[in-house]
Amino acid sequence: MAVIETRELRKTYGKIEALKGVSLKVEPGQVYGLLGQNGAGKTTLIKVLLGIVRKTDGDATLLDHAAGDAATRKRVGYLPEDHAFPVYHTGYSLMDFYGQLYGVSADDRRKRIPDMLEQVGIAGRMHSKIRTYSKGMKQRLGIAQAMFHDPQVIFLDEPTDGVDPVGRREIRDIMQRLKEDGKTIFLNSHLLGEVELICDRVAILQRGELVREGTVADLTKQTGLFVVGVAAGEAFPADDVIRLGYKVTPAGLHYEVTLPDGKGIDPVLNLLAEKRLNLRHLVEKKQSLEDLFVSIVDAAEPGTDGRPARGVRPVGGPRRRS
Amino acid sequence: MQFLAFLKDSYREARNGWMLQIMLALASLLILLVACIGYRPITLEDTLSQPLRMMKWGLSFDKQGYERLGSPEAVVENFVSTNPAEPWRADYTFDYVVRVEKGADIRKLQRSPFPVGRDGVKRFFGDMLRETYETVEVSGGLPELDVKPKRPDPDDDEGDGDPPFAKAKEKDKKEKADDGPPPPPESRYKMTVRGSKAEDQLAWPHQVTLLFAFEPPGVMMSLRDGVYLTEDYLINGFGAWILLLVSVVITAGFIPTMLGKGSLDLIVSKPIGRTRLLVYKYLGGLTFILVLTAYAVLGVWAAIGLRSGLWAPNFLMVIPLLTFYFAVLYAVSTLAAVLTRSTIVAILVTAVAWAGIWLVGKLNNAVESREEAVREMRDAPPDLRRGPQDPEARVWFIFAPGSWPYVKAVHAVTPRTYQLDERLGRVIAEGVLTPNQRKALGHDKPPRASWAEILGVSAGFIAVAIGLGCWRFTTRDY
Numbered sequence: 001m002a003v004i005e006t007r008e009l010r011k012t013y014g015k016i017e018a019l020k021g022v023s024l025k026v027e028p029g030q031v032y033g034l035l036g037q038n039g040a041g042k043t044t045l046i047k048v049l050l051g052i053v054r055k056t057d058g059d060a061t062l063l064d065h066a067a068g069d070a071a072t073r074k075r076v077g078y079l080p081e082d083h084a085f086p087v088y089h090t091g092y093s094l095m096d097f098y099g100q101l102y103g104v105s106a107d108d109r110r111k112r113i114p115d116m117l118e119q120v121g122i123a124g125r126m127h128s129k130i131r132t133y134s135k136g137m138k139q140r141l142g143i144a145q146a147m148f149h150d151p152q153v154i155f156l157d158e159p160t161d162g163v164d165p166v167g168r169r170e171i172r173d174i175m176q177r178l179k180e181d182g183k184t185i186f187l188n189s190h191l192l193g194e195v196e197l198i199c200d201r202v203a204i205l206q207r208g209e210l211v212r213e214g215t216v217a218d219l220t221k222q223t224g225l226f227v228v229g230v231a232a233g234e235a236f237p238a239d240d241v242i243r244l245g246y247k248v249t250p251a252g253l254h255y256e257v258t259l260p261d262g263k264g265i266d267p268v269l270n271l272l273a274e275k276r277l278n279l280r281h282l283v284e285k286k287q288s289l290e291d292l293f294v295s296i297v298d299a300a301e302p303g304t305d306g307r308p309a310r311g312v313r314p315v316g317g318p319r320r321r322s
Numbered sequence: 323m324q325f326l327a328f329l330k331d332s333y334r335e336a337r338n339g340w341m342l343q344i345m346l347a348l349a350s351l352l353i354l355l356v357a358c359i360g361y362r363p364i365t366l367e368d369t370l371s372q373p374l375r376m377m378k379w380g381l382s383f384d385k386q387g388y389e390r391l392g393s394p395e396a397v398v399e400n401f402v403s404t405n406p407a408e409p410w411r412a413d414y415t416f417d418y419v420v421r422v423e424k425g426a427d428i429r430k431l432q433r434s435p436f437p438v439g440r441d442g443v444k445r446f447f448g449d450m451l452r453e454t455y456e457t458v459e460v461s462g463g464l465p466e467l468d469v470k471p472k473r474p475d476p477d478d479d480e481g482d483g484d485p486p487f488a489k490a491k492e493k494d495k496k497e498k499a500d501d502g503p504p505p506p507p508e509s510r511y512k513m514t515v516r517g518s519k520a521e522d523q524l525a526w527p528h529q530v531t532l533l534f535a536f537e538p539p540g541v542m543m544s545l546r547d548g549v550y551l552t553e554d555y556l557i558n559g560f561g562a563w564i565l566l567l568v569s570v571v572i573t574a575g576f577i578p579t580m581l582g583k584g585s586l587d588l589i590v591s592k593p594i595g596r597t598r599l600l601v602y603k604y605l606g607g608l609t610f611i612l613v614l615t616a617y618a619v620l621g622v623w624a625a626i627g628l629r630s631g632l633w634a635p636n637f638l639m640v641i642p643l644l645t646f647y648f649a650v651l652y653a654v655s656t657l658a659a660v661l662t663r664s665t666i667v668a669i670l671v672t673a674v675a676w677a678g679i680w681l682v683g684k685l686n687n688a689v690e691s692r693e694e695a696v697r698e699m700r701d702a703p704p705d706l707r708r709g710p711q712d713p714e715a716r717v718w719f720i721f722a723p724g725s726w727p728y729v730k731a732v733h734a735v736t737p738r739t740y741q742l743d744e745r746l747g748r749v750i751a752e753g754v755l756t757p758n759q760r761k762a763l764g765h766d767k768p769p770r771a772s773w774a775e776i777l778g779v780s781a782g783f784i785a786v787a788i789g790l791g792c793w794r795f796t797t798r799d800y
Contacts, residue, residue: 013799050591053799074593084584086331088338100327101592145588 001064003028003153003184004049009058011044011208018044020208021058026201028152031175031185033199035192035293040205042188043081046155049186050078063152074102077146081157081188083138087131091117091141094130095148102149112148120144121170135162143171147178154178157188172198196220196289204296211296220287224259227251229281230272237275241268254281324594325602332576332606341572345614348568352561353621356552360629361528361545362537366414366451366515367401368529372540373450374398377436392427392507394436396420410518410526418443418463418511425504432467439466443511454527456517463511524632525756549632550754554747557622557637562644565618569648570655570676573607574668577659586800597792604656604788611652612645619644636753643746650737650780651676653787660791676739683740686733688717689726690770737780741771 004026011019018041026032036042047053048060051068060067063075085094092113099109117123120140122133130138139162146154156175160168168191175185175198189195195202196216204212212219230236236255238248244267247258257268265282272279336342374396381388388394398416405412420438422428431438437446444460451458520526523545530541530548543551580589580603590596619640627633651672658671692715716722721729748769751760760766 047587052587052590054797070593070595072593073591076591078587078591080584080587080591082584083588084582085588086335086579086585088334093334097327097331098592100323101594103323103593 001028002026002061003030003063004032004186005059005061006045006049007059009045009048009060010056011041011048011053012056017208019048019055022205022208022210023058024203024210024213026184026186028184029179029182030200031179031187031198033187033189033195033202034205035189035195035202035289036205037297039207041208042205043157045205046078046157046186046188050076050155074149075152077149077151077154079139079142079146079154079156079159081161083142085130085138085141087129089130090128091122091126091130091133091137091144094141095145098145099148104149116144116148117141119174121167136164136167139163140167140171143174147174147183151183153184153186155186155188158190159187160189160191160194168194192288192290192293202289204293206296212292216289219292220289225285225287226257226259226265226268227254227281227283227285228257228265228268228272228279229254231278231280234277237271237277240271240275244268244271256285324598325605328602328606329609332603332610335576335579336572336610339572339575341568342614345565345568345572346617348564349614349618349621352557352618353625356556356622357625357629358533359548359552360531360534361548362531363409363523364527364529364542365401365403365409366412366416367398368542369454369527370398370416370447370450391430391434391436392422392424394420394422394427394431396437398513408523410520410523412518413514413516415512415514418447418460418513420463420509420511422507425507428464428505428507428509429467432464438509439464440511441466443513447513447515451515454519455515456519457515459514459516461512461514464505464509545630545632546754546756546759549626549630549634550751550759552626553622553634553637553754554750557619558640558644558743558746558750561618561622562640562647565615565644566648566651566676569611569614570651570672571669573611573652574655574659574672575665576607577603577656578663578665578668581659581663581800590800596796600656600660600792600795601788604652604791607652607656608645608649611648612641615644615648616641632754634750634753636749639749640746643742643749646777646780647739647742649784650679650739653784653791657787657791657794660795679737679739682729682733682736683738685718685721685729687740687744687770689721689729692717693726735779735783737783738771738776739780741769741776742780745769745771745773745776 002025004024006025007023008021009019009023010017010021022041022045024032034042034045044053048055049062049067050073051070055067062069063072065072089097095113095116096109099113104112114123114126117126120143122137122140122144125133125137130141133141139159143156143159146156159175160171163171172194175187178185179198187195187199199216201213201215202219203210228236238250238255241248241255241257245260245263246268247260249256249258257265259265269279269282333342336345377396381391381394397419399419401414401416403409403412403414420428420431420436422431428438432442437443440460440463443463444458447460448458525544525546527542528545528548529537530543531537577600579585589599594602619638623633623637626637654675655668655672659665659668662668662671714723717726748760748765751763751765755763757766
């Protein structure tokens with residue numbers, strides 16, 4: 001049973017298509033990362049799932065109920081991006097207010113609020129007005145309110161936004177604990193390093209379309225790219241390597257050699273040996289999530305250096321030639 | 323639990339903006355103001371001393387004439403009450419004393435309008451006390467001067483602009499010889515006043531006191547009148563207007579704040595439907611005002627009761643009815659807030675709607691009055707004082723009879739705040755005033771709309787406004 005499932009989900013705001021047929025599935029206990037540029041449709045997807053905005057077409061279910069069902073939200077926690085807590089509350093009173101809305105008993109609220117605020121590191125200021133909190137403290141409070149009622153699914157939209165590096169690590173630890181407790185986490189973040197560290201599966205949205213989806217390992221798997229360098233004063237025989245059928249790209253003092261299908265790096269090494277060149281650098285390059293993300297973004301929106309768009313095929317979409 | 327959570331949230335929001343404190347301070351000020359108004363039952367001595375002082379003050383305008391009459395002084399002395407603790411139940415005896423410089427001046431006084439001579443004194447006090455006492459008896463003092471019929475004196479018609487004593491001066495010499503020997507310069511009349519007509523203390527005139535001690539001269543009224551004026555004009559009129567205005571301002575921000583960017587996502591992602599969310603927010607604001615109104619009205623009621631002894635429970639009807647009045651305004655504010663998400667717009671729209679609704683009620687009232695007058699003219703001979711009613715005359719110089727059905731149609735679907743106000747005035751009057759007093763206010767005529775109609779139409783309007791707000795809130799993407 002999927003905790004979150006969307007099929008051909010569409011959402012339009014007037015003429016703007018925010019979601020163009022997004023289909024994804026999140027299994028229980030997964031930490032699912034959703035990546036994308038600003039305006040890609042990440043927040044809209046969460047809002048549709050929570051019933052904050054209505055879908056235009058397609059299906060979306062959350063915990064086996066149609067998205068937007070008020071009763072289902074009792075089992076869901078949510079930290080919105082750019083949230084604005086009512087400033088007339090203290091951290092404690094806000095948690096108390098939301099706890100009441102979730103139906104947490106008065107006794108439980110009294111016991112659990114200090115614990116929860118302790119976990120996120122703001123217990124010492126829990127009776128101060130929120131207006132006196134820093135951005136990072138508000139973010140921590142937001143995380144606390146999202147997990148206070150022990151939800152099954154937690155949506156975190158940029159949870160480390162405005163938080164210092166130490167705080168980010170603490171938040172990552174909290175997410176790790178939640179994951180260990182079997183909670184399902186749906187994470188929107190621009191911090192790809194974090195996503196890579198914690199997420200089981202990742203999806204990349206580009207202009208409302210899901211262009212990549214899979215486990216982190218799948219998406220960052222080896223792509224047959226080697227960085228090769230020879231001794232100083234020796235010239236790398238790029239033309240000869242290209243003649244062998246490899247793609248060669250200069251990369252500083254070294255060269256990136258892309259393997260064609262069915263070939264290994266050995267013919268290149270043999271060539272260097274034949275030419276009596278001294279091999280000094282040979283590294284198999286691994287793609288990071290950031291590389292993948294940037295390559296997708298670059299493909300869709302080339303920069304100002306005149307690089308051509310390479311085009312990105314949506315997940316499940318027709319194969320296109322670049 | 324969720325409703326209580328919203329109630330508490332609204333309370334926090336209002337307290338945060340200092341509006342709650344301001345409202346409580348205003349309500350406390352109002353209670354204090356009412357508590358400062360006291361009522362001291364006046365004695366007969368108070369009743370009499372004032373006109374005698376006025377008389378002396380009037381004479382002082384013609385100093386020469388006053389001196390020529392022997393500088394007359396009229397005072398009341400030796401007051402004895404049969405029930406000093408309850409002056410409204412007492413009979414009185416007292417001396418009415420007229421003093422002049424010489425005995426001959428008494429004769430001059432007897433020819434003037436000055437109350438001297440047993441019959442004149444009896445008439446003077448009888449006129450003054452007719453409404454509050456059954457009998458006024460006079461004994462002692464001088465009898466009336468037996469004035470012999472004389473030829474008309476042409477001087478009598480001259481000098482109309484002069485004070486009365488100027489004419490008396492010329493006549494003195496001619497008439498002196500007819501009056502016999504002069505009486506003593508002091509004339510003392512034994513007065514007995516019996517049979518208070520006041521049913522109870524409430525009907526007895528009271529001197530109004532302000533700030534516990536200051537007695538503004540001449541501000542005397544029965545307790546009933548004093549309490550009615552305080553309850554209906556000061557509280558139900560001025561006080562209620564201020565309370566409603568401040569309440570509209572306080573509560574107008576509740577919903578726009580909730581719908582603000584960053585706040586809305588947090589609240590609508592909670593396990594509560596949007597309709598329920600908006601209704602709870604509305605009821606939260608309403609309950610908040612109910613509590614404030616209850617505080618103000620109960621405080622004022624207690625202050626009036628403690629200061630006057632008149633505990634009129636009808637006045638407490640101000641609490642639910644004023645809250646209901648506010649419910650109409652807050653429904654408009656809520657709808658405007660959902661549509662625009664702006665506090666300022668919500669306040670302005672509510673103010674305009676408030677004025678508009680009141681005007682429709684007032685206009686409808688004028689139209690109904692005109693229709694009634696025209697009907698009466700057809701059924702009965704015309705009232706000569708008012709003159710014949712013109713059936714084609716416009717109401718407020720604008721609304722010709724042809725437009726009246728439209729006025730009534732608009733009124734039929736408009737909340738009845740005007741009629742609610744009018745009925746609340748009647749309820750307050752019923753708790754304080756006597757039937758005769760209410761009749762004098764025109765309350766003997768049946769009201770034009772029943773409670774069911776007033777409350778039903780207004781509640782219907784609230785339901786429609788809140789329903790529209792809920793519809794918009796639930797169908798809108800934020």
